[in-house]
Amino acid sequence: MSISQATDTPSGPRSDGRGHDELRAITIERGWSDQAEGSALISFGRTKVLCTASFTNGVPRWMTGKGKGWVTAEYSMLPRSTNDRMDRESVKGKIGGRTHEISRLIGRSLRAVVDMKSLGENTIVIDCDVLQADGGTRTAAITGAYVALADALEWGRSKRFIGQNAKPLIDSVSAVSVGIIDGVPMLDLAYVEDVRAETDMNVVVTGRGLFVEVQGTAEGAPFDRSELDSLLDLALGGAADLTKLQVETLGR
């Protein structure tokens, strides 16, 4: 597996020595929080995201009585998670477009692998707070959030808010970024790579290898069909590695 060797054996052509198809060193610290029903502190290289899952028995009023649950997510960056300090959105009094967009992406990605009927009338809120940012914060957030979600679901089952035979998780989910830099497709971009990428794509993939989200953006020049294809190939490979790590982290 290409993950853990990334920083150990800098043999590839990238600034941190990785090959174009190598992930950064990925670590997941499961159960980081003493308070949350599920949690994970995930690192993609220097990017660190704290993911917590808060389980509440019951659903918002407008959903009551339908026998279905709800999963939602909020993403935020600490003001000095980045190289230059950003103003807090709480101080500005409003949430920016990028924050909204990523929060919605994380929520959709997790809901894609949850069977809301099996979840029953329970609500899970996932918080993804970026403690340190070095590119790929949204993909790290989704990958770590899945681990927090899985543990919160087990907690719900242990408290009998979820039926013993219910299987609310229908698949796992992870995400990775890919991009084209100087014409070369690359996996899991660090910040210095991200700003140079002509095309940037975030891909959310289930454990079975199906797409949940494909979001490709031409930052510089528009891209053609074959470039799109090679980016998707890279992303599927990276996602497979992340899936393995999620499985190991969650045991069995």
Next chain:
Amino acid sequence: MSISQATDTPSGPRSDGRGHDELRAITIERGWSDQAEGSALISFGRTKVLCTASFTNGVPRWMTGKGKGWVTAEYSMLPRSTNDRMDRESVKGKIGGRTHEISRLIGRSLRAVVDMKSLGENTIVIDCDVLQADGGTRTAAITGAYVALADALEWGRSKRFIGQNAKPLIDSVSAVSVGIIDGVPMLDLAYVEDVRAETDMNVVVTGRGLFVEVQGTAEGAPFDRSELDSLLDLALGGAADLTKLQVETLGR
């Protein structure tokens, strides 16, 4: 061309008689506004979006002196553009995530076909206001915004804010939605189709047929590589038709 026949010859399998690869009737009323430097009222079937382009000589302070221009966009829906009235975002005092997300998408899509050096230190703000919504508002907005943008650039040239030999437009751009309904890939979803789609994708394509944005989302079940491929095929076909209409609308 499949566009104008859509509502005339309801022979296909969809509720409005279209074939799975047919656009709705598309109309573009160029120069709708007496006030704006460029404008277009575009219809994708019952979806109607008023696009205006406001040209300002000069750029925001933080961009001054770099010899480059700026293009940005804002998207909004009238409260009763939809079947149920929505609260105004101005009354709620904040802009929702979906609005932010679409405004950003439109801005990126237009910037992909503008050479900021050729634009010079000028700013263009595109406003896309949905007067009536029936699915595909963001793709109609991008397609109409391009026409408004092109006219605003000509206005800027006529006022000599843009050099006579400058070519700020490096390509045209249009957008279309595609989705999978009951397992069948379909082009340009109307609202009733959109809510039933298992997968929903918005594709932004240049006049030369290159991708600017690919945003695919599994609303129901995740999708595989071959489904993704057939959606992209449909989208490229629809975008080619939209490009033709843009060219006709703008005259040569």
Next chain:
Amino acid sequence: MSISQATDTPSGPRSDGRGHDELRAITIERGWSDQAEGSALISFGRTKVLCTASFTNGVPRWMTGKGKGWVTAEYSMLPRSTNDRMDRESVKGKIGGRTHEISRLIGRSLRAVVDMKSLGENTIVIDCDVLQADGGTRTAAITGAYVALADALEWGRSKRFIGQNAKPLIDSVSAVSVGIIDGVPMLDLAYVEDVRAETDMNVVVTGRGLFVEVQGTAEGAPFDRSELDSLLDLALGGAADLTKLQVETLGR
């Protein structure tokens, strides 16, 4: 009737050839919206306002059980409805004083001709969105809103939310601006006239010729009783013409 001839026969002393007591060309496109229960796109010359009426069975909680309905209105301008682009109030995060003031004026004007008991426990929200502004947007909004309101009430009757014998509309209502320019009272000011007016008055009048609102403001020099009187005369004449057009538009 002086309306439709205004732009056809520019014989008067004003910049657009109108006589001092002539309205601009007025058009009302009834039923513009496919979505709203009542709607009208009204033009006062180049001023264009889209008025929609949203009918909801039921009233806000604090009014429940009193057997009475509620009518309210919201006014807004598209950012590029004006000659210079204005910032959106949704982006600024607050609604300006002028917007509030006009929304309240429209709501009061419409409520003056509705019998809330006959309306029953139903709510009608009128949205007046200015697509293009050239003076007189609030008077055009009131005049068009009445048409949208009348149709929404008919819709409510057809759906049996309003009793078959109930007569919620006790009169019609329209509005027009008048002003003194270079000492001469003038009817229905266009924007270039409005900015030059010493005194500016908006008058809301019922079909029977009674006053609902009289709002006169000295922009330059204060005005005396006889000036006030001649402005009121002009306004009553203009309102009578608008009433006729409303009656024709709604058919009998």
Next chain:
Amino acid sequence: MSISQATDTPSGPRSDGRGHDELRAITIERGWSDQAEGSALISFGRTKVLCTASFTNGVPRWMTGKGKGWVTAEYSMLPRSTNDRMDRESVKGKIGGRTHEISRLIGRSLRAVVDMKSLGENTIVIDCDVLQADGGTRTAAITGAYVALADALEWGRSKRFIGQNAKPLIDSVSAVSVGIIDGVPMLDLAYVEDVRAETDMNVVVTGRGLFVEVQGTAEGAPFDRSELDSLLDLALGGAADLTKLQVETLGR
């Protein structure tokens, strides 16, 4: 003069014994504030408004260099100035439509009697804070604000921010409410009268007896021309009394 006798000799037909053309007891405490350049605590019966005028040498940046000054006003009610406590607008995070409307009215009324050229590049902000409300708060505010404004202008002259021969005040201004209750026109409505009025009008009048603002609203039934005329007569009489009191307060 009918003012001060109002509460002393309750002989008229109104609940507080006034005649239909009598003002409530009016008092003006000039120079109430130790801090402001001009101030007045004005009472219209139980209605009490603290008016302060803040003089600043200089104008906002967008007005600089035009040799003209600026006068603006802000109106607000203390939360328990009314019979039921209202939420603070600062706590709600936004200013309501009524507050905006009245602030703008006060500002326009004062600007109508100021020659901005004579004021020079100076700014005066008038704050009208309602300490206790019993109807007529906006008319009391305008009447008291004039006194505060006059003193602030004198302060500016004494500090030589205003030329010794400049005459920035071209007239005085006061305001009074009138209304029709049970068919009878009445002057200076108290709260219990205001809620019963079929028609409610606020009239702003200069010391010379010219109109600055006429704002009449049919709260119940629309009103005709002769009702309008008798309301204007009453208002002009009341305003003349208020003018006399302003002159006495300011001394000669």
Next chain:
Amino acid sequence: MSISQATDTPSGPRSDGRGHDELRAITIERGWSDQAEGSALISFGRTKVLCTASFTNGVPRWMTGKGKGWVTAEYSMLPRSTNDRMDRESVKGKIGGRTHEISRLIGRSLRAVVDMKSLGENTIVIDCDVLQADGGTRTAAITGAYVALADALEWGRSKRFIGQNAKPLIDSVSAVSVGIIDGVPMLDLAYVEDVRAETDMNVVVTGRGLFVEVQGTAEGAPFDRSELDSLLDLALGGAADLTKLQVETLGR
């Protein structure tokens, strides 16, 4: 008692002639408001705060059914209560940190002397609006708010919302500022003293002489234990005088 003589006999070393342990002239105008259930206009020298207490039968929903009441407070300054005009928090759209902090302090201070069980399910909101500020606004607010609170509780008893034998007030409460200026501890700082103080302390004390709040801040140099002790001595003395005045004001 040192209170009323302060401005009469300027014999001490401070700019207004007070001794270092003398309060400014304190006045309390009980029942200032015709509207509120309890009210007091309190002056600490030139500092004037209008305190109103609004009594509502019932508690917020989240407290219902516990048989306990609630007391809360809001503090605000009029924009021109200070030497330089401040922007209104309602206009800025948010409440500043200092305002929040003082509102919370007043609320806690009052709750410390109320037995919520005896109050029963009733809510009292105290509004403290600073009409004129010259240092010590928060301590004046607490001292005046107690008087307003006491009257509102009596009102509640008279209306039988509070039981005839209930004793919701378990003590009285007042507050005073102390500070060290040029090394000398001083009581009840006026604004000119406050800005020069090296250490500034606000002390809230019950009628029995117990501490409710002690908030000491080193504005200049940190302070040692003996300085702290002498400040507390001064504060206890001042609070005893304020307690006496509160007792006199409320009658026996």
Next chain:
Amino acid sequence: MSISQATDTPSGPRSDGRGHDELRAITIERGWSDQAEGSALISFGRTKVLCTASFTNGVPRWMTGKGKGWVTAEYSMLPRSTNDRMDRESVKGKIGGRTHEISRLIGRSLRAVVDMKSLGENTIVIDCDVLQADGGTRTAAITGAYVALADALEWGRSKRFIGQNAKPLIDSVSAVSVGIIDGVPMLDLAYVEDVRAETDMNVVVTGRGLFVEVQGTAEGAPFDRSELDSLLDLALGGAADLTKLQVETLGR
């Protein structure tokens, strides 16, 4: 030193075995962040606060040219740092009173040990983000913020933004909470203790043992002078231990 033994040897009378005068286990991870000029992840038992210091050359415009620097702080809690998830202040669109209050306290505490002249025209913003909360978050924040501040000042010196001989740090600063539970004064309250405390006090102390802030609040019963004295004794002892740890952490 009583710190590190706390959780190792539960011999005392408190729920976690500490003596009444023992701190929880305190750890400081200096330089946690790769991005910030100074940083520390501090733990007071299960309370974990990430403190970053952002150094900017230059000061806000209103301070320019005075040769002095500025230090400010912002405090925030992650939504699931607590046992029940809290709504984000960025989502609510406003910052609560408690957050404001603590941010201001941290800023004042740090400024008390910085010589602004020696700092020169540089700005340091301290962010204290609570990752996990178990009581004492504000005192942990101040204690950790000092370490981050010290490192940011060294960074500024190394970059020559601060003079080589300048000594901007005039002392160290730490903070600790104390409280009375069941009549017994206790040091460094955990959350379960905090909610039971009759009196709660936060004390900010310099390395030399002088007070910067003393904030005591009677949550239950008011407290007397001797209780205050014993709380201050405990606090000074705890602060001395924290100072030692800060010195060790920063080396020499």
